Amino acid sequence: MRALETAQEACRRLTGNACLELPHPDCCAVKKELHTTCPHCQVEYCSEDCREAAWLSHHQVLCLGSSRDDAEHPLNRMADFWRNVHYPPETCNIMLVARMVASIQQVPAQNPNELISRFHQFCRATVNEEEEIAHKLLGEQFKDQINTLCMMGNEAGLCKEQVQQWFSPEGFRSLVALIGTNGQGIGTSSLSVWVKNCEDLDLPEDEKRQLDAAIDRLYEDIDKLSGDFINCEGSGLYLLQSTCNHSCMPNAEITFPHNNSTLAVKALSNIKTGEEICISYLDECALERSRHSRHKILRENYLFNCNCSKCESQLDEADVTSEEEMEDEEDEIDESMG
Incomplete structure (x- = not known):
């Protein structure tokens, strides 16, 4: 998940x-001279070490060779x-399934069960029987799509003896539920790293102000053309992080301090010995929405109702989503204007 384009290349793309020309090009951490490609399919890697690691772990199975750009390849x-079919592809990527299967196929034939056992440690329930909640990716309206994806996986040669149980109808549903429930969005940006490194420069005060102003103008230009989304986006599975429960008042947060796939859990407050570490499964915007809105998102994506202290304190709130509340307010404004 390291960015492959330099900060300057990213800025040129995002601003059009x-x-x-960016000042202080040495503040960009991307080393183009280290980049390499798969000799068979030309997929690009940040380094020879990364290419070799991918080849040994999963890429032998997933390498498309000359078919890389063939839209009809399974x-x-x-x-x-x-x-x-589903949104957002970057935080619930079906190709995680392909990589999981490929990784199992490439382990020594005598011991594939060790890796399978590791994946089975993730929560992969398709329904919460007690609450009668089904994962939103697996509702009846998606049944045909799930079956089509399973068929495409078979056509791509992913269904081998070691993973046949995952390519039954229910087995494939459990895989989709696994990535839907545990998939962690990963955002990396060479521009963000460049900005951080620029902030750490020891510059005269006037030059520092000029650089800060130039960076502000740069973000304004990016926002005009591309909006505020500047990350390269992917998804991953993190076994330890997936064990952290949710709270609408979390005492920790997920960060990516090195601008790659390395994930860290950072405390937001002092955590006492024995106190549970909780993160938010919702983004900052969703956390500010009504209790009912938060519960709707959590039920659809993670199959539970939240009973954290914030939700308990808002039990008397009306069971309407934030959108419904806004619609009611707009109706009231229209009536008063009329």
Whole structure:
């Protein structure tokens, strides 16, 4: 998940200005001279070590060779089909399933069960029987799509003896539920790293102010063309992080301090010995929404109702979503204006 484009390349793309030149290019951490490609399919890697690690762990199975750009290849069709069915592809990526299966197929034939056992440690329930909640990716309206994805996986040669149980209808549903429930969005940006490194420069005060102003203008130009989304986005499975429960008043948060796939859990307050570490499964915007809105998201994506202290304190709130509340307020305004 290291960014492959330099900060300057990212800025030129995000601003639409092909002539843009960033000051202090040494603050960019991307080392293009280390980049390499798979000799068979030309997929790019940040280094030879990364390419070799991928080849040994999963890429032998997933390498498309000369078919990399063939839209009709089953793996490409699988990824494209997923993007057209579910959102957001970057935080619940069907290709995680392909990589999991490929990793198992590439382990020594005598001991594939060790890796399978590790994946089985993730929560992969498709329904919460007690609460009668079904994962939103697995509702009846998605039954045909799930079956199509399973068929495409078979066509791509992913269904081998070691993982046949995952390619039954219920087995594949459990895989989709696993990535839907545990998949962690990963965002990396060479621009963000460049900005941070620029902030750490020891510069004269006037030069520092000029640089800060230039960075502010840069973000304004990016926002005009591309909005505030500047990350390269992916998804991953993290066994330890997935054991952290949710709270709408979390005492910790997920961070990616090295701008790659390395995840850290950072305390937001002093955590006492024996106190449970809780993170938020919701983004900052969703956390500010009504209790009913938060519960709706958590039920659809994670199959539970939250009983944290914040939710308990809001038990008397009306059971309407934030959107419904806004619609009611707009109706009241319209009536008063009328």
